[in-house]
Amino acid sequence: MADRVLINGAPSVTVSAxxxxxxxxxxxxxxxxxxxxxAPLWSRHxxxxxxxxxxxxxxAPDAPQLAREAALVIEGMHDAVVRITLTRGVxxxxxxPPQAAAPTRVVAGFEAPSMAGDVYRSGLRVRWCDTRxxxxxxxxxxxxxxxxxQVLARAEWSDPALGEGLLCDAEGQLISGTMTNLFAVLDGxxxxxxxxxxxxxxxxxxxxxxxxxxxxxxxxxPAELARASExxxxxxxxxxxxxxxxxDTVYVAGPVTRALQQHWRGLGFPMEQA
Amino acid sequence: MADRVLINGAPSVTVSAxxxxxxxxxxxxxxxxxxxxxAPLWSRHxxxxxxxxxxxxxxAPDAPQLAREAALVIEGMHDAVVRITLTRGVxxxxxxPPQAAAPTRVVAGFEAPSMAGDVYRSGLRVRWCDTRxxxxxxxxxxxxxxxxxQVLARAEWSDPALGEGLLCDAEGQLISGTMTNLFAVLDGxxxxxxxxxxxxxxxxxxxxxxxxxxxxxxxxxPAELARASExxxxxxxxxxxxxxxxxDTVYVAGPVTRALQQHWRGLGFPMEQA
Numbered sequence: 001m002a003d004r005v006l007i008n009g010a011p012s013v014t015v016s017a018x019x020x021x022x023x024x025x026x027x028x029x030x031x032x033x034x035x036x037x038x039a040p041l042w043s044r045h046x047x048x049x050x051x052x053x054x055x056x057x058x059x060a061p062d063a064p065q066l067a068r069e070a071a072l073v074i075e076g077m078h079d080a081v082v083r084i085t086l087t088r089g090v091x092x093x094x095x096x097p098p099q100a101a102a103p104t105r106v107v108a109g110f111e112a113p114s115m116a117g118d119v120y121r122s123g124l125r126v127r128w129c130d131t132r133x134x135x136x137x138x139x140x141x142x143x144x145x146x147x148x149x150q151v152l153a154r155a156e157w158s159d160p161a162l163g164e165g166l167l168c169d170a171e172g173q174l175i176s177g178t179m180t181n182l183f184a185v186l187d188g189x190x191x192x193x194x195x196x197x198x199x200x201x202x203x204x205x206x207x208x209x210x211x212x213x214x215x216x217x218x219x220x221x222p223a224e225l226a227r228a229s230e231x232x233x234x235x236x237x238x239x240x241x242x243x244x245x246x247x248d249t250v251y252v253a254g255p256v257t258r259a260l261q262q263h264w265r266g267l268g269f270p271m272e273q274a
Numbered sequence: 275m276a277d278r279v280l281i282n283g284a285p286s287v288t289v290s291a292x293x294x295x296x297x298x299x300x301x302x303x304x305x306x307x308x309x310x311x312x313a314p315l316w317s318r319h320x321x322x323x324x325x326x327x328x329x330x331x332x333x334a335p336d337a338p339q340l341a342r343e344a345a346l347v348i349e350g351m352h353d354a355v356v357r358i359t360l361t362r363g364v365x366x367x368x369x370x371p372p373q374a375a376a377p378t379r380v381v382a383g384f385e386a387p388s389m390a391g392d393v394y395r396s397g398l399r400v401r402w403c404d405t406r407x408x409x410x411x412x413x414x415x416x417x418x419x420x421x422x423x424q425v426l427a428r429a430e431w432s433d434p435a436l437g438e439g440l441l442c443d444a445e446g447q448l449i450s451g452t453m454t455n456l457f458a459v460l461d462g463x464x465x466x467x468x469x470x471x472x473x474x475x476x477x478x479x480x481x482x483x484x485x486x487x488x489x490x491x492x493x494x495x496p497a498e499l500a501r502a503s504e505x506x507x508x509x510x511x512x513x514x515x516x517x518x519x520x521x522d523t524v525y526v527a528g529p530v531t532r533a534l535q536q537h538w539r540g541l542g543f544p545m546e547q548a
Binding site: 081110131138 | 279281288289291292293297298299303305331358359361362367368370388405410412419420424426428444452453472
């Protein structure tokens with residue numbers, strides 16, 4: 001549970017039972033890592049939130065206000081995660097969006113999740129999920145509140161030794177993890193799947209694309225991973241996570257993974273030295 | 275807004291900001307029409323809710339308890355709608371469902387929506403939506419809380435003269451309205467689209483299928499509607515709604531539509547005589 005929560009700027013832990021976020025998943029969220037009060041990827045989170053609000057026709061977020069509220073809910077925490085949830089607010093029954101929406105803003109602070117000591121060095125064991133992501137271009141890329149696909153995919157396993165599950169779309173193209181984006185080095189080129197039909201375009205992925213020229217965004221088949229020299233996952237909360245094993249295929253974190261982990265440390269995120 | 279609400283059996287109008295219904299749309303809902311305290315389609319609503327709970331691995335609903343709570347929230351109302359929302363309850367951050375979920379149960383009573391006097395006689399004007407429904411077999415048919423597609427589709431028009439919008443899937447197959455199921459009479463045969471890849475399998479649709487042998491569930495192309503002799507929409511809240519016009523095509527409610535409206539009146543739903 002969150003340590004501190006502000007709802008529309010006021011301390012509270014409840015929302016209206018008629019909030020469209022609950023009724024229809026009509027809204028967006030961001031989970032943002034703060035280290036000693038600083039969120040190195042803050043502006044990328046605000047970029048995604050602003051662009052997604054345009055796509056869902058939600059009023060533009062007030063980024064300075066969100067920054068002030070985020071600072072309040074993590075006061076005194078060394079390493080924290082802020083979840084911002086933005087919904088279309090309370091509405092009458094029915095799908096039609098209210099003419100003048102009064103969005104609901106939930107800003108909640110949590111301690112950052114603890115990561116096993118050797119995750120950044122040795123990497124995660126990862127599995128394939130049976131759940132497929134549906135192709136829906138008008139929702140693709142956004143971190144919206146319709147996340148049943150991820151819930152069902154994550155429910156496929158309970159073995160704590162498995163750190164993530166990988167998802168394909170209905171055509172069998174590899175898209176992402178349940179809560180991470182995926183990168184692979186193939187023939188010396190860093191590749192990440194296109195997310196214009198499904199998947200969440202992660203903020204950590206955006207940081208990688210901006211900081212490292214030449215990353216290729218393209219379709220990726222599961223079978224191609226077998227000949228990848230490196231495979232890693234990205235998450236704005238967890239950072240750069242090498243994949244150690246995927247089914248029977250074993251990987252060793254290579255120079256691209258290590259360079260991006262180094263970049264992550266340079267941003268100010270604590271990640272145990274390799 | 276609802277007149278009366280029970281949350282987990284107690285009068286309240288708020289839910290936890292950490293309810294998985296809000297965080298991820300992790301839950302289901304039903305909207306059930308009651309006339310003088312009786313819900314003629316109650317058992318069909320409970321059937322769908324029970325089957326959907328199995329598919330989402332939610333604990334089975336307690337139907338007698340829901341019936342008692344529904345009766346409380348509509349006490350004294352002549353014509354009412356009860357919305358039951360069932361979520362996976364409050365959870366820690368992350369998609370993984372809690373080992374022991376304590377579902378949240380919202381039971382809210384509303385006055386039934388008023389329908390224009392001649393809707394049942396003359397029918398609705400209907401439009402095509404640009405929004406396409408994504409194919410997702412593991413979610414298809416359920417009335418789950420991930421409804422952004424319907425919200426975006428319904429946001430496509432604001433002309434009150436248009437009563438509903440029709441949706442196709444990505445392959446251009448006709449699926450349903452934004453809040454209704456669709457039926458058409460072609461060559462004397464009543465047809466309704468298959469909903470195994472997307473769409474909500476409505477309770478009114480289930481009643482029609484059960485009461486009228488020989489309805490064909492099959493793919494339907496928009497162009498085929500041009501030669502339909504009758505087109506109508508079904509809704510457990512609104513009943514049997516003839517389509518009067520769809521773009522430039524005009525329809526007149528025929529014998530199949532009228533027979534099903536008669537059946538609806540026989541169930542106890544008030545629908546103005548044709």
